[in-house]
Amino acid sequence: MSHPKHADPSHDILDVIRERWSPRAFDPSRDVALDDLKRLFEAARWAPSSFNEQPWRFVVGDRRRDTPAFASILDTLDASNRAWAQHAPVLVVVAVRLTLTRTGAANQNAWYDAGQAVGFLTLQATSVGLAIRQMEGFDRAAVARACGVPADFEAIVVMAIGYAGEPAQLASEKERAAEIRPRLRQPISAFVFSGRWGQSFPASGTDD
Amino acid sequence: MSHPKHADPSHDILDVIRERWSPRAFDPSRDVALDDLKRLFEAARWAPSSFNEQPWRFVVGDRRRDTPAFASILDTLDASNRAWAQHAPVLVVVAVRLTLTRTGAANQNAWYDAGQAVGFLTLQATSVGLAIRQMEGFDRAAVARACGVPADFEAIVVMAIGYAGEPAQLASEKERAAEIRPRLRQPISAFVFSGRWGQSFPASGTDD
Numbered sequence: 001m002s003h004p005k006h007a008d009p010s011h012d013i014l015d016v017i018r019e020r021w022s023p024r025a026f027d028p029s030r031d032v033a034l035d036d037l038k039r040l041f042e043a044a045r046w047a048p049s050s051f052n053e054q055p056w057r058f059v060v061g062d063r064r065r066d067t068p069a070f071a072s073i074l075d076t077l078d079a080s081n082r083a084w085a086q087h088a089p090v091l092v093v094v095a096v097r098l099t100l101t102r103t104g105a106a107n108q109n110a111w112y113d114a115g116q117a118v119g120f121l122t123l124q125a126t127s128v129g130l131a132i133r134q135m136e137g138f139d140r141a142a143v144a145r146a147c148g149v150p151a152d153f154e155a156i157v158v159m160a161i162g163y164a165g166e167p168a169q170l171a172s173e174k175e176r177a178a179e180i181r182p183r184l185r186q187p188i189s190a191f192v193f194s195g196r197w198g199q200s201f202p203a204s205g206t207d208d
Numbered sequence: 209m210s211h212p213k214h215a216d217p218s219h220d221i222l223d224v225i226r227e228r229w230s231p232r233a234f235d236p237s238r239d240v241a242l243d244d245l246k247r248l249f250e251a252a253r254w255a256p257s258s259f260n261e262q263p264w265r266f267v268v269g270d271r272r273r274d275t276p277a278f279a280s281i282l283d284t285l286d287a288s289n290r291a292w293a294q295h296a297p298v299l300v301v302v303a304v305r306l307t308l309t310r311t312g313a314a315n316q317n318a319w320y321d322a323g324q325a326v327g328f329l330t331l332q333a334t335s336v337g338l339a340i341r342q343m344e345g346f347d348r349a350a351v352a353r354a355c356g357v358p359a360d361f362e363a364i365v366v367m368a369i370g371y372a373g374e375p376a377q378l379a380s381e382k383e384r385a386a387e388i389r390p391r392l393r394q395p396i397s398a399f400v401f402s403g404r405w406g407q408s409f410p411a412s413g414t415d416d
Contacts, residue, residue, distance in 0.1 A: 011243070011250040014335050016222070017328055022256055034410055035219070041400045041409075042219040045393045047327060048230055050344055054393060058400045066411050069403025109344060112364060115323020116330070119255060120225055123331060127222050136258055136317060148405035156320060185253045185262060192249045192266045195277025197356035201249075202242055203274050 004180045010188065016126040022133040025169050025179055026088040026162035031064050036128045037090065040161070043124030049113035053100055056117040059093040059147040072146040077158065078137035084170060085135070088160035093147055094118060094134075095155045111156060118157070131164045212388045218396065224334040230341040233377050233387055234296040234370035239272050244336045245298065248369070251332030257321035261308055264325040267301040267355040280354040281366065286345035289366075292378055293343070296368035301355055302326060303363045319364060326365070339372045 005021035007013070037060070044056060060066070061073035073091045074082055085091065096110040122132050135158045143155040167179035194203040213229035215221070245268070252264060268274070269281035281299045282290055293299065304318040330340050343366045351363040375387035402411040 007254045009250050011246045013251045038219045041396050043221045046215045066403050111320040112323035115320035116327040119324040119327025188249050195274045
């Protein structure tokens, strides 16, 4: 039987996209092999970016290999995130360079390009059996201090990385329910248009 | 022999990540099957987003199925992009909702989440043999007019989608050379740190 969190797509898509989801319950007994972690960053590395700027940066807090770093990143999370994220084996801060290396001008695409890189990283994670939950509920100034993020960079997301665990390990009933509730998405008709906003895709009369 | 644009990764990664690249030369004789286009948007659909906001929108200009829409998007591109993008079978405007549906507050993660969705879409494209080149060289106000982008949305990228063509079809010698030059990326050591900015990853002494 299919996992309740696997997507129910209307059109065939890659298994890594169909099977990806964002757990809060991580198996506290399983660490992430260093080779797998390297694969995730290698996947991010090959993402496209505006002017090939590669604005993404990652600061790794590995619970077993660098316990103080893990603890200092965990400390910056909102309490509700800290409650579950403490059991993930790895926390990673995603930061972006806000300016273009070549000119020093603002890089309007920095966040967007970091999103592409994390998208690649996330699907690579799925392919090796890992899961990721991203958080924006954290204290940015505290992360910048804890991780020494330079002034021309910004910490935008913290990721928890590990193996999905048992919903029962979560303290919150609401969060336990969310672990097994099917994922919901808008239909394609709500976000894809033909030629002009609001016009249905595919264009009517298309005979493909 | 490997394609010159395929990545030379330092660690094993998914084939779709290794083989993805961004051509300017698109095969002018090959259209994109509607089923494949639908697969791309289905892939984007299942990307994660902050508060499951799904801020991404796509306006499709299909050269064969909706020639006026294709032409009106093509018109908004910078001349240097128009020169090659005119031969791509499909142009797609990526727009984002700048506010959260629930509260109306600014959605700081809108661009980032659109990046994740386009990352998923791009790898899905690679898996069906399609290639994508993204552009930020276009007239945003003109795109907003041409596609009827509402005021609380912003057009952030235009994608050319199709099958990679022959470098020789490009008018610019510089662009022809770029089609076969190996892709370059920073090493992981330049963008992944252990615990604190600048500290090498993996942490020294790690015995994994």
